[in-house]
Amino acid sequence: MILSESKKTCLMALAIVLSLLFLSAPDSISASQTFTNSNGPHFGFSTDDPKNNIVLNNPEEDSQIGPVGIRLFDEVMRLIQNHYVSSFPQKHVLLDTLEKMTFCLDPICVEKIPRFQDCSDKTETCFARTIQTIAKKCKLKEQQVTLMALDLILRNLDQYSSILDSKMINELKISAEGRFGGIGMVVSAKNGSYVVVSSIEGSPAHEASINSGDVILSIDGKSLQGLPLNEALGLVRGPAGSLIKIRIEDSKTGEIRDLELKRKTIEAAPVKFTILNHGIGYLRIINFQNTSRIEVEKALRSLNEISGGELTGLILDLRDNPGGLFTEAIRVAELFVKPGVITSLQGRDKKFSTTFSANKDGPFSRNRIVVLINKGSASASEVLTGALLGNPNVLVMGERSFGKASVQNIFPLPGSMALRLTTAHYFTSDGRNIEGRGLEPDITLTEHQILDQDKTKRADISQILRDPEVNIAMNRLLSPNFPIELVFSNLF
DSSP states (O other): OOOOHHHHHHHHHHHHHHHHHTOOOOOOOOTTOBOOOOOOEEETTEEOOTTOOOBBOOOGGGOOOOSSSOHHHHHHHHHHHHHOSSOOOHHHHHHHHHHHHTTTSOHHHHTTOOOGGGOOSOHHHHHHHHHHHHHHHHTOOHHHHHHHHHHHHHHHHOSSOEEEOHHHHHHHHHHTTTEEEEOOEEEEEETTEEEEEEEOTTSHHHHTTOOTTOEEEEETTEEOTTOOHHHHHHHHOOOTTOEEEEEEEOTTTOOEEEEEEEOEEEEOOSEEEEEOGGGEEEEEEOOBOTTHHHHHHHHHHHHHHHTTSSOSEEEEEOTTOOOBOHHHHHHHHTTTOOSEEEEEEEOSSGGGOEEEEEOSOOTTTTSOEEEEEOTTOOTHHHHHHHHHTTOTTEEEEESOOOOOOEEEEEEEETTTEEEEEEEEEEEOTTSOBOTTTOOOOSEEOOOOOOOOOOSSSBOOHHHHTTOHHHHHHHHHHTOTTTTSOOTTGGGO
16 A cells, blocks of 8 residues: 655654653653754664754753643644744644544544644644643543644754653763664664664674665664654664664665674764874864864874874864764864854754854964765765864865754653754854755765774774775875875876
8 A cells, every 4th residue: 555745744844753652650851961963863862953052051041931721732732832943834734734633533533634724823722732632532631632733834944853761862862972782883864764874983783884875764674764763762772782674775876785784882982183203193083072173182182192292283183073962063163263153053043053263273283184985974974074174284185075054952841741843053263054065075986885893092093004994094184285186297
């Protein structure tokens, strides 16, 4: 049977409602706790979207109950109206939501309900009364119908806004620690499917050669098409050492692969570094965690000492870096840039709009730098690349980056849930919005698979030197005319 898009969307909303209603009691949430995270949903360690500046806001200003009396509905609508990144065509969205709901409810639930268009009260009041009527006629709990409607409303906004349960909120906290369990994939929801942004180095997914762009089709025989994020994450969870079966579609060949992986606890070192030939330093930032700025600074100082005081040049490897903590990307950028704008956030609500700038020369702002990126470089790694792109001492090489620049904030909701809402977009230092576009490198390189490296903080130089892109970067750093491309260089 072929389902219409409205039917699929409504069934997905119903699945989310059921999963949210049968949660165990959550841990308490501190209104003062702050998360700034910009990576994609992590199968195995985090559930944010590509990614994002996530702040568990103090709800005091938005906690007043509206006139409708359905507290959850009132608060979500208030948050959308006050904080969503763009204007909210409320009446159109609510009418569309009601139309979609009719596809998955018993006809008796929607029979002889007063027309939404004929209601003379406020739009949200009319909508909430319709929900109450449907719940009564259908003999459903009001919260069930409310959650279904809210999920459809949020889907109308964008692919990243959603209702979060306590488990997903806890995942946001875990993602900042750099230690997580599972198989180590970062994914993005696209058109009802889960597409791999990157696999975490050293993880089962990485060792199985699951690459950026691959589509996750099923887990343990259950299709992921249209499956809510919290259910998909639930399929991946399991104790270290247990087995999981995954079916993926290769992004390049279309080949379907069936894999059996063993779950493990993954501890991702945020950086790897070593000295290459001719005093060139190599620094790979794997993701952005709480300690990334500290670890990067330590690594750079160590590289300077090993090289005898000053590096000939630096290869900054951000390939397959899915992002992480937004603030850490900015703090790392401060090490390499001169005074000026690093990135900016722009939202309809001005309190979510701000500019992040460097006030002085970074300690490594004069170094020759080649930045390596690919399509797995996303979010926070794009913030750092965007801050460096165009600097006279920096050359960006590789592939176009992923293109994730929307910013979500987390707001507490009644019932120990939370709303993840897109509140802003971040822009590069020169004012570009890269959402869906990515960053184009100065020099495009033919795609090469990143070679496996050892799992310690110190990278294995013998393996690094086998990487063709690293060798191209080294040759460019050693050019007397860096970063200008040498004319007829192939003749010498």
